[in-house]
Amino acid sequence: VxxxxxxxxxxxxxxxxxxxxxxxxxxxxxxxxxxxxxxxxxxxxxxxxxxxxxxxxxxxxxTPLFRVRNKKETVYCYSDEERVAAIARCGGKQAEITRFKGLGEIDxxxxxxxxxxxxxxxxxxxxxxxxxxxxxxxxxxxxxxxxxxxxxxxxxxxxxxxx
CATH class of the missing domain: 3.40.50.670 (Rossmann fold)
Known part of the structure; x- marks a missing residue:
């Protein structure tokens, strides 16, 4: 069907x-x-x-695996390498990192x-x-x-x- x-x-x-x-x-x-x-x-x-x-x-x-953001910027990351670069770009430890487990978790x-x-x-x-x-x-x-x-x-x- x-x-x-x-x-x-x-x-x-x-x-x-x-x-x-x-x-x-x-x-x-x-x-x-x-x-x-x-x-x-x-x-x-x-x-x-x-x-x-x-x-x-x-x-x-x-589809993105991660979202890395700070108060000014949000970066969607499709690999671990992109996540690492985004963390550095968004202020290191101050960056908020979200691991998407599926499309249903994305607003x-x-x-x-x-x-x-x-x-x-x-x-x-x-x-x-x-x-x-x-x-x-x-x-x-x-x-x-x-x-x-x-x-x-x-x-x-x-x-x-x-x-």
Whole structure:
């Protein structure tokens, strides 16, 4: 039902020729769960609506991980490096730092700062040169034993993950 609703919303029930929007933007939380949802959505497009990707219509909205502010300035940060620079810019220890755990934690009045003309969009490119179909096949396919072996062999646990 959800995929059919997506097809209706984009007007691609019969063909991608009638795509309703020039940009289809995936906006998910910047955490692990959000990345998993993003991966699932990209998988749907790769498998069923490949032309939307090949013709350059599918994008990912980069959402901020942090807000750093003082009384005069607010900076939205998309990485730890940007957070460190923003803390220095906003007065070091006097800066207020907020870690966004999801889009639902962001006040609606703040969305205008990263949705609109200045939003950060990353195009999704599924060309064979990038190996995306193979990668999605590995992570989303039926090869559970191989995937489990890969995850266990490459799992990295950090102190941040434990707290």
């Amino acid at each position: 959800e995929i059919y609703n997506l097809m209706q919303s984009l007007d691609i029930e019969e063909t991608v020729d009638h795509l309703r929007y020039q940009k289809v933007i995936l906006a998910t939380d910047a955490d692990v769960d959000g990345l998993h949802i993003r991966n699932l959505m990209i998988t749907v497009f790769v498998r069923f609506f490949d032309r939307v990707i090949r013709e350059g219509h599918l994008y990912i909205l980069e 609606p009045s703040e969305f205008k700062h990263f949705i609109g003309p200045t939003m950060r969009l990353t195009p999704v490119d599924s060309s064979r040169d990038h190996g995306i179909p193979e990668t999605i096949g590995f992570y989303m396919g039926r090869n559970t034993p191989e995937r489990r072996e890969y995850i266990m062999g490459n799992l990295v646990i950090t102190e941040d993950a434990l707290s």
